[in-house]
Amino acid sequence: MSEEASGRKDLAAVRGTRDILPGEVEKWQALEGLARATFELYGFRELRAPVFEPTELFEKGTGSTSDVVVKEMYTFTDKGGRSLTLRPEYTPSVVRAIIEHRLDLEGAPMRYYYMGPMFRYDKPQKGRYRQFHQIDIEVFGEKDAAVDAEIIEMAHAxxxxxxxxxxxxxxxxxxxRAGRPAYSAALREAAKGRLSDLCADCQRKAETNPLRIFDCKIETCREIAAAFPSIQDFLCAECRDHFARLLACLDVLKIPYRVDPRLVRGLDYYTKTTFEIVSSGLGAQNALLGGGRYDDMMKDFGGPDVCGTGFAMGIERVLSVAEIAGPVRKILYVAYLGEEAMKAGLELARFFRANGVECLIEYKDRGMKGHFGRANKLQAARVLIVGPDEMAKGRFGLKDMATGKQVDGSREEILALLLEK
Ligand SMILES: [Zn+2]
Ligand SMILES: [Zn+2]
Incomplete structure (x- = not known):
């Protein structure tokens, strides 16, 4: 591509989105692989739902007064006139899938995980994207606070x-919900006293949904909210017991925690448990993952009365603090001389790949010197040498690029050497 063409604006990724290129993608693959392996150990299974859903699903599920719905959804009308939305989060889709397929009647543990892109029309900034990626896990049908502790422990693992x-x-x-009206009233009362000091957004929330004032990122609002009544003082007896049991189970699992009464999370559907794991290595946006319980959501969707709990982990955020080494690649580069040797090399590459060796052959007749230069540039671990002499003898050269040592052998002998280290 010419310089002019590569600089063309209309060919750039859309604002708030980005490409994950080779060199970086290996870390994503490693993270996804570790997540999958970890979750499966806890009995979780993958559930893949579509990227877009009827808008109504998120209006209902995410809460019609939550910031996500009000400001940030990617909503569009399709050619059939339906209002669709690119999912801003995953939980409503899983709930829909459970109801649609009546997974609650199957008797299998309802433990699901998923990883993929989510979409929010957020202000793009460092580390924040409009297409961002999450790992999401959900458990349904377990009322006991022990499962909340179990998934927090799984996140730690x-x-x-x-x-x-x-x-x-x-x-x-x-x-x-039993305790919510009294708490909302207390918050509204507290907010009223400081109304003129709150931002315009929080002034609106003070009327519509005062719990959401805790989500405001403006410093003055945060300071004011810190002095608001604590939700812990408004829990009913059952919710108090549930919370005490969560803490007891976390103690059993030796997970250190801090009770934060201001942690109400940005989504309206939470009930009982909420939690976050934050990183000291990040700035103000320091949550690596967050979640909680949503016992009423399934029922609210017109489904069965099945409770749920889970968390979502931001992949971009976690990768910024994770220590993941990319894979060590040991490429075998095929250097050939002439048309017949190229064909032999093609067949040899197939043989080595079939036996698990990463092998690269390119179709430019470079001459031996050119091939070695190319292999060097690609940091190939070894070069397979295929020339007319080698073909005649059925024995090929194998050069170790690090040591410069060269041996020859039949393809089986070379394979044995390659698999040895
Ligand atoms: Zn505010
Ligand atoms: Zn309660």
Whole structure:
């Protein structure tokens, strides 16, 4: 591509999106592989739902007054006149899938995980994208707070395998619907006293949904909200017991935590447990993952009365603090001389690949010197030498690029050498 063409604006990735190129993608693959392996150990299975859903699903599920729905959804009308939305989060899709397929009647544990892109029309900034990626896990049908502790422990297990250090676990209970009106009233009362000091957005929230004032990122609002009544004082007896049990189970699992009564999370559907794992290595946006319980969501969708709990982990965020080494590649480069040798090389490449050796052959007749220069540039571990002499003898050269040592052998002998180290 010419310089002029490559600089063309209309060919650039859309604002808030980016390409994940070879060199970086290996870390994504490693993270995804570790996540998959970890979750499967806890009995989770993958559930893949579509990227877009009827807009109504998110309006209902995410909460019609939550910031996500109000400001950030990618909503469009398709050619059939339907209002569709690129998912801003994953949970509503899983809930829909469970109801649609009646997975609650199958008797299998309802433990699901998923990883993929989510979409929010957020202000793009460092580390924040409009197409961002999440790992999401959900458990349905387990009321016991023990499962909340189990998934928090699972999150720790994964972060440990990713080499993430210096984390803190914050837990809270936002109670059930029984306690919500009294708490909302108390918050509204408290907000009224400071109304003129709150931002315009929070002034609106003070009326519509005062719990959401805790989500405001403006410093003055945060300071004011810090003095608001604590939700812990408004929990009903059942919710208090549930929270005490969560803490007891975290103690059993030896997971250190801090109770943070301001942790109400940005989505409206949470009940009882909420939690976040934050990283000291990040700035203000320091949550690596967050989640909680949503016991009423399935019912609200017109489905069965099945409770749920889960968390979502930001892949971009976690990768910025993870210690993941990319794979060590040992490429075998095929150097050939002439048309017949190229064909022999093609067949040899097939043989080595079939036996698990990464092999590269390119179709430019470079001459031996040219091939070695190319192999060097690609940092190939070894070069397979295929010339007329080698073909006649059925024995090929193998040069180790690090040591410069060269041996020859039949393809089986060479394979044995390659698999040895
Ligand atoms: Zn309650
Ligand atoms: Zn505010």
């Amino acid at each position: 994964l972060l440990g395998r990713l080499g993430v250090e210096g984390t803190e676990t914050l837990v809270n209970s936002v109670g059930c």
